[in-house]
Amino acid sequence: MKKYKPRIADELLKRKLKGIGAVLIQGPKWCGKTTTAEQVAGSVLYMADSGNEAQNLALAEIDPGRPLEGVTPRLIDEWQIAPKLWDAVRYEVDHCEGLGQFILTGSAVPASSEHIHHTGTGRFAWLTMRPMSLYESQESTGEVSLAELFESPDRITGTSSLGLDKLAFLVCRGS
Known part of the structure; x- marks a missing residue:
């Protein structure tokens, strides 16, 4: 397994968890949302786990509170595939003592917002991650x-040990 490289978002996530019941981490696919959240999570539910996805979706549909059970902060990865989880998290945040109870990660908006009845205001903090x-x-x-x-700009100086080929690669690759 690769060694975790600390992110600027690490401290932002910890600070947000100390101030509110749940944090929603949003961003493009493969930017590190789940890996960053795993560093502070007490327990994890991977909703899109191929071996358990159907079971996870059925459980979220039948009893949305059950997937939330676990050591806090509880990470619910790819929560948006089961939109009922949003209001279940909001309900738990309202009815349980303590801050930093949940971390939700997802790179897409729910396919349907039909089952989302609350904006999350006052219960959720948003953290947008980039590559x-x-x-x-x-x-x-x-x-x-x-x-x-x-x-x-007139006072900027710096040097780089990278060669032109590597610099060109990084410019083309981006972050």
Whole structure:
């Protein structure tokens, strides 16, 4: 298994969990939502696990509270395939003491919002993740930041040990 590379989102997630009942992590596929959430989760339910997906969906349909059982913070990965879980999480947050009870991850909006009756206001915090930055992937020293480029472009200096081929690759690949 690959070693986890710390993300800027790690501290944001921990801070949000200390202040509210549930955190929804959104972002494009393969940006690290689940892996980041796994670092702080007390237990995990992978809704789209190919060996259990049908069972997970049936359980979420019959008794949406059952998939939420587990050590907190409980990570529900790909929650959106069972939209009833949204209101079940909201209900649990309202009726159980404590902050940081749930982390929901998903890269898509639910196929149907028919079963979602509440916006989540006051119960959920949103965290949007992006693909790993060059600093997070350790392909940049962070010596020069984008913010500094805009704030004081005349005072930016930095060096790179990367060759032209590697720099061209990173520019084309993006984050």
